[in-house]
Amino acid sequence: MRIGELAGATGTTARALRHYEQAGLISSERASNGYRIYDEQAVVRVRNIRYLLSAGLTLDDVRAFLPCLDGDVAAAAPSDKGLRVALERLAVIDERIAAQTEARDRLAAALRERIGGRIRTVA
Amino acid sequence: MRIGELAGATGTTARALRHYEQAGLISSERASNGYRIYDEQAVVRVRNIRYLLSAGLTLDDVRAFLPCLDGDVAAAAPSDKGLRVALERLAVIDERIAAQTEARDRLAAALRERIGGRIRTVA
């Protein structure tokens, strides 16, 4: 498939796919006319990338998951470097969420003070 | 106090303080020579701002809560517009946290299982 089709199949854009390639997250064959050519694997791979990005990871973070993105089982041993990096990133994300949650609670408390219990807080 | 002193007292920089002012988060008197002059309140205010920023909130988020961070706000009546803004902003923050948390959980689950070395996608 060509880049437009892959974009359509993964809910992204050709521009983003070129960006991922530039970042070393995906690769492509080239047709004789220079067009990028992808196989079915690419669909899974790109969806995985998008998924990780939507989880708040950066492209750099995602790079650490590359061995896992494809179903390349052999590379994903428990001692795998990518896995360790991933767990570290997960810890960072946890910290970020915890910080935001604490801040949110303080803000909600401040608001409650101001309006004397008229708030039903979301949490 | 002048801007450098406030910066020192809050662990930030003069540049950042000017930025906050430009964003409407803090205000200052001006001395006859044009220098910004701050009172003690500003220290608390800036520390609050820094705390919220470090928790991952944006300047826009912070702006919505400023009336609550200062204590001196006679302007925050229950029906106040600023209060509505703050509530909306709180909802936005909650959504953001929820989205991050959900993504994080799925990511953590995927990592735990390591199904065939592959991360499960939404599809």
Next chain:
DNA sequence: CTTGACCTTGCCGTCGGCGTCAGGGTCGCA
């Protein structure tokens, strides 16, 4: 043979939270 839908590379624009000059005023002190 032309249209128009696709593709290519390259490079600038965007948003947020500042950093970092550049170019110039304003102090206090020796």
Next chain:
DNA sequence: TGCGACCCTGACGCCGACGGCAAGGTCAAG
């Protein structure tokens, strides 16, 4: 009176994840 430390206002730079445009190549259909 001159130095150094501070302050001022622009205005451009940076990172991240692309968007969007320019200027052109490619290809099937009409």
